[in-house]
Amino acid sequence: MPTKKPVIGLLGGGQLGRMLCQAAGPLGIQVAVLDTEDCPAKQANHNDLHVTGSFKDPEKIKLLATRCDVLTVEIEHVDTEILEEIATRGVEMPTPDGKYKMLKKVPCHPSWKTIRMIQDKYQQKEYFARNGIPVADQMAIESGKGRSDSLDEAAWKYGFPFMLKGSKGSYDGRGNFKVNGPEDLKNVTEQMGDQPLYAEKWVPFEMELSVMVVRTEDDRGNLKYVHPYPVVETIHEDSICTKVLYPPRNVPEEVKKRAQTVACDVIASLWGRGVFAVEMFLLHDGQILVNEVAPRPHNSGHFTIEAVPQMSQYKAQLYSILDRLPEKSVNLTARVPSAIMLNILGGAQKESHDKLVELAEREYDVWTDVYVHLYGKESKPGRKIGHITATGQGSVERLAEMMSPLIKTMDEIRAERIGSKLVHTPTAHVKVAPLVAITMGSDSDLPSLAAGMKILDEFHVPYEVRITSAHRTPHHMMKFAAEMAKSTCKVIIAAAGGAAHLPGMLASEVHIPVIGIPIKASVLDGVDSLHSIVQMPRGIPCATVGIGNSTNAALLAVRILGAAYPEYAERMKQYQENMKTEVLAKDDRIQSVGWESYLKDMQKK
């Protein structure tokens, strides 16, 4: 079945396959799915290339191979023997004239070598360790008779607690067992059965991180490049990933960069093209250990659909597998400052999650966008049946605050499912993200600022008010500036008197406009403050208004916001129209009542 455009053959049609197909449709890329007839992927991808059956069935895989140009997987638990055979020996198919049979080699991306190695989690990490990748200490546990001694050795080597993990076939944290003390050693076989096991040193991590990486190579297997997506924080409950936060909370830039470098190193050491997830532990001392790799799109990369829309993990998977992704065209920059992904897990009842979806369809504030992804799967308790991604224009902490009603509902559904009492996640009251920050060197400046605050209220501008002295609290001021540079704020208003350094120092720290209000101090009538604020050196501008004139500072802030939001530009026009009307009315009155009477009325007030 030769088609002009290359066809991707996909083993497995679950949610990852579904989202891959959803990305492929608009790009005109054809996908042939091997899975059951009603699987999530096929609902979104209807063509005559499908193979109905199990992605574990070698004959079906061969049939799929005859219909495509490259094979890929949405799950690593596949038969790599058959993938190797198809890639190296070929699959038998009729010649175009139908008279003979020929062998067609169909490559697999990522390579069957990568998949095979990753299937054994113990071997995977041994391999990484040999390649200089930081991983937790581990040792293989013997099977059968040797197991007991082997467990004792692990206990002796790592102390308690330590982890026991199944080497094969486990995902979503299944097959992990924490050995808290000698008494747990007796229950190992009961808990874990006879499967191949390995022991891992207990890693008291601060946070779990994940980085998706795009890898391409040429047809001879020479690496072309690896590129990382932004790092995310992953949160697991009941051993299942439930939340992903971009960016990770309170992680220094240096650590994030290092996580990306480690992730790229890991993936560079593998074989084949595609996207890969690298899950990592961030320890308290800042050390990063690689936990495991998934050779495919991953739950921790769902956020890229909306946060990196120009190249989501699914688009990247399609393009990289087809080797249609030149290095110059790989732009994995997030297009929003923050994003949070929440998995929708099936609840106690089939419709338990409906309220979560309904809640997601409601607006939170004008800055928060919430996207629902349902997978077309029947709901079963604990099953991943969809996810919700929210994107924000401010910090991830603020976004988490905005999403707290959703998180609370997730908690309720989980509590009902696992039959536990509800532990409430603290639900912060939803605040509109500020557009203007007003700050002053001392609270004695507050009276002068009140008029400006009233103007912002009048124009419906959300703002926050802070006290940050340049001289008494220089570090606090710097911290405030760093916060502002990353916040939703578009303008800072800063007031100071005397040797007025606050506005200029803030301007040095942020990239947004700073409006300075000189405050009249005890001497010099405010001229000292004015000159201290307005005469900034070349390179760092400070927009200065008249002495004590917070009204004009606020009005200037509104004019600046008007550049980004037409609603403020319109309100400003209306304000100016009203000023004109007022003055004209006064002119009318002075003409009609005469200046003496007008003056008398003024003096009465």
Add this chain to the structure above:
Amino acid sequence: MPTKKPVIGLLGGGQLGRMLCQAAGPLGIQVAVLDTEDCPAKQANHNDLHVTGSFKDPEKIKLLATRCDVLTVEIEHVDTEILEEIATRGVEMPTPDGKYKMLKKVPCHPSWKTIRMIQDKYQQKEYFARNGIPVADQMAIESGKGRSDSLDEAAWKYGFPFMLKGSKGSYDGRGNFKVNGPEDLKNVTEQMGDQPLYAEKWVPFEMELSVMVVRTEDDRGNLKYVHPYPVVETIHEDSICTKVLYPPRNVPEEVKKRAQTVACDVIASLWGRGVFAVEMFLLHDGQILVNEVAPRPHNSGHFTIEAVPQMSQYKAQLYSILDRLPEKSVNLTARVPSAIMLNILGGAQKESHDKLVELAEREYDVWTDVYVHLYGKESKPGRKIGHITATGQGSVERLAEMMSPLIKTMDEIRAERIGSKLVHTPTAHVKVAPLVAITMGSDSDLPSLAAGMKILDEFHVPYEVRITSAHRTPHHMMKFAAEMAKSTCKVIIAAAGGAAHLPGMLASEVHIPVIGIPIKASVLDGVDSLHSIVQMPRGIPCATVGIGNSTNAALLAVRILGAAYPEYAERMKQYQENMKTEVLAKDDRIQSVGWESYLKDMQKK
């Protein structure tokens, strides 16, 4: 076939239906499509609710109705009699026990009344005119024997040229004929056949605009609300829309607002729920005339998929039809400052458009994201087989510049298709509209301003430079201010010395931020200018920078632009980073060479 969740029945499965299904999938909304088996929509939406057949076949429509809870259309050329019957009388279907037949009423959204009225373009505009909507003058042309007299009447009434249009069944500008003079009147029947016609006064428009509107009503037909998307500029070639620009180029805010108001008025006068396109002409005098309405998602709304991702026209169609869109949750704000949609029309060869798609997959700059949408249709010359949307973080003019390689390729494909010589469309080389205006009271201020101009060049900010003295040319200055208030300019920089009135007077006339640069005059060292500029009365702010410091004025302008365009915010961060690096390098040097040698080097320069 009762399903728990409501099912939408869709007449027609072309590209609009396809994109509707692509939006429905992740939201868990089920769509039953009536169209041929291999239509674009079914490729992306595989379920057992489909009805294979023609959406013009009443029996198939009835079958579709038995499978869904609400009917909708992707094209207005449908049989409204049958839709009326199904909505008011009902469609026969077996009772759940299969023993009897019952009548099930299935509403159609938008209402069959709306669709019926819109099908006749002449009646449509007559209706709008009766409702106070501005439309071009028109008259019906009689058929048969009366046609000739009727045409003469139109020529007498409107003069030449005037337009002849088919009332029914036309779209994409088909069925339009421009009558340039008496000689064309002879060819009318040859060109237009016997179809019902109407004549329309020639409207020499400046630009075509379009506004998508969301409309909902309760089940008794009471309007709940209408909400507009942002206005776009549409460009037609060969009577087919080829490009859509958001925002429209050089259109004042006031006009855009008026276009949205007119569009909402039009749609409020109709019946049913859904999204609607209102196509309009913007005349040279600023007048807006409604051209026609499409009661469905529309080509001019494709840009919303990426530019209004939280509520694309397809999501809005799904949610509004199901009445799941509470007013508070309708946020139709664009999430990017600019977007351009280009239709991919089939070229002379089946694969003519491949190069366009390839080009779209290449990166242009880090700010431009390009999205390909192919419809899964066979390519035929001139057929809409896909579209490309680009989003930018700067002005639409800049984005058009970035996309010029794509636009050039579109032009080449078109030239080959229509067998003409290549004529570049004007969008390929548009002038970039200024974002900043720099003005001065006298050309003697120019030397002080040069440094600021260089900064704007460095930051790639488009600007214009003017001379407008407050005292020597007060009227010219006022005219300039009025111009600026309506232009694309977001910031004015004004320099003046002595009794420096220019910045303040401009600030009084415009609603955008004015940055004042005090220029040092012959006496008082510039303090006179500084005080004249900074000490504005309450109500009219002027952002003042240091004396003669045009560098800071320009940098402040860039910071202000950063509020609207992330690209400038990013450049500002980079600029500050570079400043830091420079100073640190100097510090390194002074430490390594010693201050004496450092000073000597400085004195040499």
